[in-house]
Amino acid sequence: MLNDDPALRAREETRQRVRQAVKELGYQPNRIARSLRTATSNTLGLVIPNFENPIWAVVVDGAETEADARGKTLIVASAARTPGRVQQFLDLGAHGGLDGILIATAGQTDTPPADAPVPWLLLNRRAEGSRRYLLLDDEAAAHRATTALIDLGHTRIAHLSGPAHAESAGRRTSGYRKAMADHGLAPGPILEADYSFTGGNTATDALLAAGAETTGVVVANIASASGLLVGLRAHGKHVPDDISVIAIHDHPLAGAFDPPLTTVSMPLFEMGRRAVALLLDTDPQDAIEETIPDGIELIPRASTAPPKA
Amino acid sequence: MLNDDPALRAREETRQRVRQAVKELGYQPNRIARSLRTATSNTLGLVIPNFENPIWAVVVDGAETEADARGKTLIVASAARTPGRVQQFLDLGAHGGLDGILIATAGQTDTPPADAPVPWLLLNRRAEGSRRYLLLDDEAAAHRATTALIDLGHTRIAHLSGPAHAESAGRRTSGYRKAMADHGLAPGPILEADYSFTGGNTATDALLAAGAETTGVVVANIASASGLLVGLRAHGKHVPDDISVIAIHDHPLAGAFDPPLTTVSMPLFEMGRRAVALLLDTDPQDAIEETIPDGIELIPRASTAPPKA
DNA sequence: CTGAAAGCGCTAACAA
DNA sequence: TTGTTAGCGCTTTCAG
Numbered sequence: 001m002l003n004d005d006p007a008l009r010a011r012e013e014t015r016q017r018v019r020q021a022v023k024e025l026g027y028q029p030n031r032i033a034r035s036l037r038t039a040t041s042n043t044l045g046l047v048i049p050n051f052e053n054p055i056w057a058v059v060v061d062g063a064e065t066e067a068d069a070r071g072k073t074l075i076v077a078s079a080a081r082t083p084g085r086v087q088q089f090l091d092l093g094a095h096g097g098l099d100g101i102l103i104a105t106a107g108q109t110d111t112p113p114a115d116a117p118v119p120w121l122l123l124n125r126r127a128e129g130s131r132r133y134l135l136l137d138d139e140a141a142a143h144r145a146t147t148a149l150i151d152l153g154h155t156r157i158a159h160l161s162g163p164a165h166a167e168s169a170g171r172r173t174s175g176y177r178k179a180m181a182d183h184g185l186a187p188g189p190i191l192e193a194d195y196s197f198t199g200g201n202t203a204t205d206a207l208l209a210a211g212a213e214t215t216g217v218v219v220a221n222i223a224s225a226s227g228l229l230v231g232l233r234a235h236g237k238h239v240p241d242d243i244s245v246i247a248i249h250d251h252p253l254a255g256a257f258d259p260p261l262t263t264v265s266m267p268l269f270e271m272g273r274r275a276v277a278l279l280l281d282t283d284p285q286d287a288i289e290e291t292i293p294d295g296i297e298l299i300p301r302a303s304t305a306p307p308k309a
Numbered sequence: 310m311l312n313d314d315p316a317l318r319a320r321e322e323t324r325q326r327v328r329q330a331v332k333e334l335g336y337q338p339n340r341i342a343r344s345l346r347t348a349t350s351n352t353l354g355l356v357i358p359n360f361e362n363p364i365w366a367v368v369v370d371g372a373e374t375e376a377d378a379r380g381k382t383l384i385v386a387s388a389a390r391t392p393g394r395v396q397q398f399l400d401l402g403a404h405g406g407l408d409g410i411l412i413a414t415a416g417q418t419d420t421p422p423a424d425a426p427v428p429w430l431l432l433n434r435r436a437e438g439s440r441r442y443l444l445l446d447d448e449a450a451a452h453r454a455t456t457a458l459i460d461l462g463h464t465r466i467a468h469l470s471g472p473a474h475a476e477s478a479g480r481r482t483s484g485y486r487k488a489m490a491d492h493g494l495a496p497g498p499i500l501e502a503d504y505s506f507t508g509g510n511t512a513t514d515a516l517l518a519a520g521a522e523t524t525g526v527v528v529a530n531i532a533s534a535s536g537l538l539v540g541l542r543a544h545g546k547h548v549p550d551d552i553s554v555i556a557i558h559d560h561p562l563a564g565a566f567d568p569p570l571t572t573v574s575m576p577l578f579e580m581g582r583r584a585v586a587l588l589l590d591t592d593p594q595d596a597i598e599e600t601i602p603d604g605i606e607l608i609p610r611a612s613t614a615p616p617k618a
Numbered sequence: 619c620t621g622a623a624a625g626c627g628c629t630a631a632c633a634a
Numbered sequence: 635t636t637g638t639t640a641g642c643g644c645t646t647t648c649a650g
Contacts, residue, residue, distance in 0.1 A: 028426070030404045032345045033627035036642050039341075043401075045384075051366035060360045061389065068391050073401060075354075075384035080370065082377050092352075092382060095339045095643085117337070197561045226565035252506045256535035258567030342643035345626055404627085 039096030043073045044276060045089045045118075046102040047110075050080035053195070053223065054251050055268055056104065059123065062272025063102065070280060072099065079105040086110040093118035100279040106166055119284035123275055125167050131287035134275050136266050138168045138248070141296050142175030143182075145218045145246045145264045148298055150183050153306045154216035154244060158188040160203055160228060162195050162220040169195075172220050172248060188214055193224040200224030204231025215307040216244040222251050225261055229303070233258065240305035250299045260301035267295025348405030352382045353585060354398045354427075355411040356419075359389035362504065362532065363560050364577055365413065368432065371581025372411065379589060381408065388414040395419045402427035409588040415475055428593035432584055434476050440596035443584050445575050447477050447557070450605050451484030452491075454527045454555045454573045457607055459492050462615045463525035463553060467497040469512055469537060471504050471529040478504075481529050481557060497523055502533040509533030513540025524616040525553040531560050534570055538612070542567065549614035559608045569610035576604025 035041045046063055048056040060076055067074035075098075079085035087109065089101050094117035103110055104123035111127040112120050122133040149157050159176045162169025173190060180187045189210035193199035200219065207217065207228070219225040225247035232239055239245050239259055247254070250265035270292055278288055344350045355372055357365040369385055376383035384407075388394035396418065398410050403426035412419055413432035420436040421429050431442040458466050468485045471478025482499060489496045498519035502508035509528065516526065516537070528534040534556035541548055548554050548568055556563070559574035579601055587597055 028403050030627050032404050036341045036345050037628045051369045057360035094337050095341050229565050253535050256538050257565045339643050346644045
């Protein structure tokens with residue numbers, strides 16, 4: 001009766017009286033006791049690498065939206081300062097503390113075993129021996145970005161990649177390579193940044209040294225691209241007249257960059273949303289190997305133009 | 310023994326054997342049962358308005374750092390899509406589900422009653438009838454920003470404020486007013502944006518209409534400032550030659566803006582850190598009315614210069 | 619010092 | 635259909 005069970009046969013008036021009493025007495029069911037009893041919590045966890053990178057904001061938003069729609073509470077934490085965060089959430093989630101965990105981090109130990117105490121799903125990362133992941137089509141996005149430069153007439157195109165240890169970075173690099181090959185072009189210099197402003201900024205020297213004749217750069221993300229823009233400016237290079245820059249992932253602030261940055265957007269909100277749906281709707285034992293098919297889109301701004309010569 | 314209680318007298322060898330057994334059997338204490346028994350959870354909650362605004366990333370970072378240092382788990386959620394998020398966390402926290410809650414949102418119903426089931430603290434918001442808050446010195450930051458323009462020689466300075474319902478926005482506006490008054494200047498036009506890119510962008514028209522002779526603008530935050538920069542560019546106005554722009558709160562990406570945006574940084578990390586410390590170290594019944602004293606700093610970039618005429 | 623037992627508040631199973 | 639009870643796993647208390 002306290003749970004307002006509709007299967008329970010009782011007069012509507014009685015129901016009302018109970019509800020009234022519950023309200024007046026301020027009765028709050030003890031969730032802890034309930035969780036102990038049922039080994040469920042109506043709560044989902046999400047571990048992201050950090051809160052700085054704005055792409056996670058969108059993923060979280062999508063995940064929260066879907067969780068809310070299903071009456072679940074989503075709690076988020078980052079592994080930025082604590083490599084053991086995934087393990088911590090696994091502990092939190094054991095014995096029904098969490099009904100499921102989404103893992104967006106890429107640490108060595110961030111892939112739970114198959115017999116983990118909580119259902120889990122990796123976000124945009126494949127891992128050796130795991131068959132539970134939801135991917136963005138990073139390769140297609142990088143391919144799209146590279147093709148955009150090629151379509152403008154560029155042939156000498158460099159790539160500022162993400163860190164070697166990130167699996168998604170590898171898929172982007174591979175999309176860049178494929179696009180070049182598809183158009184019969186030799187890949188240009190590939191330099192490793194680390195998805196950060198500083199990484200992109202310090203890579204500027206190497207980029208200019210590696211290929212003086214480079215007219216376009218495909219950058220693995222916005223933060224690196226912003227660093228690159230600042231670096232190029234410092235070297236007296238003009239974007240896009242001297243060199244075109246395009247980055248993967250979009251963000252509103254990219255429109256305020258100098259110059260406004262052309263990007264390729266990815267379905268981040270949908271990834272968060274879909275991840276929660278998959279986590280709740282599938283058997284934790286089943287494999288999930290899914291890539292989000294749509295939502296890759298060119299956002300043209302002012303950092304790309306045909307090569308001058 | 311299982312808790313490795315140091316008060317317990319036992320041979321070191323025995324301790325080792327127990328630890329070994331615990332490890333081998335993979336024993337994990339049931340946190341739920343423990344919470345039910347002790348009405349504590351070693352977990353803290355933080356509710357932020359959204360994940361998009363990058364300032365929250367820094368606050369969360371500070372809070373996570375302090376929580377980690379104290380062996381607590383911090384969980385985060387946003388109220389972006391769900392106005393009832395604070396209530397939801399209050400429910401989560403009742404009966405020891407959370408040891409405390411930090412509230413950074415500013416909704417009408419986001420101030421818990423004094424007899425809330427969980428200790429709580431408001432972040433950068435004073436609320437009618439509450440005496441539990443930790444503030445940034447928004448007034449000082451706005452004063453600093455305004456003074457920076459005045460020091461450059463500006464006298465016709467406008468203010469692009471935050472939304473009227475945000476208490477922090479009011480403190481910034483008041484800092485702007487005071488700085489103007491301190492230098493014997495009449496306040497310029499004050500326009501309300503909503504802390505967003507779009508808000509700043511659409512306010513451009515009104516700003517240019519309100520004061521044609523305006524040579525400087527103090528913007529309440531970076532997102533609005535980025536929208537304003539784009540808007541001014543669209544109107545053919547050159548920053549800083551035609552008009553100087555300075556914003557409150559700093560972010561690395563502001564260095565990539567067109568032009569790089571001069572800002573005043575705030576001690577956001579420290580706010581997160583201090584908030585966790587206060588939440589854990591004070592009696593939940595005691596009043597906390599604290600403002601973080603230091604950490605306000607001018608970050609000079611290229612969007613500010615002396616007025617031309 | 620060691621071991622047994624009560625009980626946190628809930629739900630599910632069972633008995634009436 | 636309704637009311638009663640056992641028990642989730644832990645900590646704390648109390649008896650041995």
